[in-house]
Amino acid sequence: MPDRVAFRGGGFSPATKPLAGIATLVLCVALWQAASWAGWLPKLFLPAPDAIAIALFRLARSGELWLHLGASLSRLAVGWSLGTVAGLALGLAVGLFSIARSPGMAVVSALFPIPKIALVPLFIIWFGIGEGSKIATLALGVFFPTVINTAGAVDNVPRGLIRMGQSFGLPWISIVRKIVLPGALPAILSGFRITSSIAIILLVAAEMIGAERGIGAFVLSAGNLYDTDNLLAGIVVLSALGLCVAWIIGRIERALLAWR
Amino acid sequence: MIVRQDGLALGLAGIFHRFSGLLVLDGIDLIIPAGEVTVLLGPSGCGKSTLLGILGGLIAPNHGEVRMSGAVGRDCLNPLTYVFQDFSLLPWRSVAGNVGLVLEDHPMTRAARNDRVAEVLALTGLSEFAAAWPRQLSGGMRQRVGIARALAVRPACLLLDEPFSALDAQTRDLLLEEFSEIITRAGTTTVYVTHNLSEAVRLGQQIVVLSRRPGRVREIFRIDRPVVGRRISDVDLLACEARIWELIRLDAAAAVREIADA
Numbered sequence: 001m002p003d004r005v006a007f008r009g010g011g012f013s014p015a016t017k018p019l020a021g022i023a024t025l026v027l028c029v030a031l032w033q034a035a036s037w038a039g040w041l042p043k044l045f046l047p048a049p050d051a052i053a054i055a056l057f058r059l060a061r062s063g064e065l066w067l068h069l070g071a072s073l074s075r076l077a078v079g080w081s082l083g084t085v086a087g088l089a090l091g092l093a094v095g096l097f098s099i100a101r102s103p104g105m106a107v108v109s110a111l112f113p114i115p116k117i118a119l120v121p122l123f124i125i126w127f128g129i130g131e132g133s134k135i136a137t138l139a140l141g142v143f144f145p146t147v148i149n150t151a152g153a154v155d156n157v158p159r160g161l162i163r164m165g166q167s168f169g170l171p172w173i174s175i176v177r178k179i180v181l182p183g184a185l186p187a188i189l190s191g192f193r194i195t196s197s198i199a200i201i202l203l204v205a206a207e208m209i210g211a212e213r214g215i216g217a218f219v220l221s222a223g224n225l226y227d228t229d230n231l232l233a234g235i236v237v238l239s240a241l242g243l244c245v246a247w248i249i250g251r252i253e254r255a256l257l258a259w260r
Numbered sequence: 261m262i263v264r265q266d267g268l269a270l271g272l273a274g275i276f277h278r279f280s281g282l283l284v285l286d287g288i289d290l291i292i293p294a295g296e297v298t299v300l301l302g303p304s305g306c307g308k309s310t311l312l313g314i315l316g317g318l319i320a321p322n323h324g325e326v327r328m329s330g331a332v333g334r335d336c337l338n339p340l341t342y343v344f345q346d347f348s349l350l351p352w353r354s355v356a357g358n359v360g361l362v363l364e365d366h367p368m369t370r371a372a373r374n375d376r377v378a379e380v381l382a383l384t385g386l387s388e389f390a391a392a393w394p395r396q397l398s399g400g401m402r403q404r405v406g407i408a409r410a411l412a413v414r415p416a417c418l419l420l421d422e423p424f425s426a427l428d429a430q431t432r433d434l435l436l437e438e439f440s441e442i443i444t445r446a447g448t449t450t451v452y453v454t455h456n457l458s459e460a461v462r463l464g465q466q467i468v469v470l471s472r473r474p475g476r477v478r479e480i481f482r483i484d485r486p487v488v489g490r491r492i493s494d495v496d497l498l499a500c501e502a503r504i505w506e507l508i509r510l511d512a513a514a515a516v517r518e519i520a521d522a
Contacts, residue, residue, distance in 0.1 A: 164348035167318055168362040168413065169338050178361060182352045259352040259393050 079138025091150025149191035157183035267294030275324035286474035302470030303515035341415035
């Protein structure tokens, strides 16, 4: 009998199993909790999940959590929006106009690699120790990646579609509004995922310098006191904040990019 | 209804064009008669798509000029209108949205626009797909949308760049048949770029054979009988196809080697 031909195709197709993801997280927390109960993890070294949950609950009930969260959220909203609006404007200009392209990219390339945290002292001199310097740190941190991402998104809109618009005599503004912007939108939205994470990282850093309220300030003061329960409670809030923002962007993508 | 128009004739005079130093078109003089189907035929890389781009004002030639003469219908919104090989549909617009795109910047009421979109969708057999996304359609259906979009502006001259080359042979034959009926009814001047001989004789009334790069007009064949009713198996078409093949086979073989070398 001739040999049977064995199956060897199938390609690489890792499957997504959401339940497995959740189960892994639950398992990690359970192991952590078990190790704490067993006495393998001293409280100061790493507080147990139940201690963190209790700390969070106390913070929420006393209202302290909402004060800090409110201060952080408003900084995040204002700083991210300012950086994003300015970044979108310059990014579109770089993508669309020759006059903006080389000068814009030169400035962005020179300034983007600077760690924005290093500029905080300067921002405090320029904008004061209050909200101004914190929002400026956030906005600047968001601005540069937004410019680079938006310019790239515009460049990646298929040239054939733009030529199609021109061949039908569409006015310039219609080509931009109906072809370039929708074509660039998916990449712009995925850029929002990155810039929102950058904003959260910078928010905490900025709040560690001269802020009374804010999750960053709270984490810093808990750390100074070696109050590790509250320190980790603050970090859990930051993680949840990141997840919420990612979820919101995901919803926006689903609503705006239904055609994909 | 799309009515027969008096028609637009195009004239190319002394066209030379280079791409990064490489001579692509070498002195093209050509008349595109009004109301006829002109096929630009030639081997890969002979500059036929470039020539079509020059005809439609999308590429500025290094030398020479294109002139158009004749009447353009009163409801014509874009006299020289393209149909693209890759369909060039906006993936974020529905079928009707893609067709409507080219009407939106013209002064017409929303109702008039919708009527015109519905009319060309019906003409191309797309009525029930008006709300579909391009990604949901097969290649043949996508190119129908490309043709519907072109017809929506009531073109005086259609410029088609290998519009059916991305489709399978059966779909291509069916679409060629429908397409020849549509353009014959509309009386639109048509310039059709292809490297496919049977497409050329099936559609062309004037078949312009270009040499391989640099593109020159080698010979012009005429098939004077109407485009509608032609069958690929018709004896006169097969004879014409054989004559053209005799003329271009050496060029075609050389072009294949040239591309392989590059």
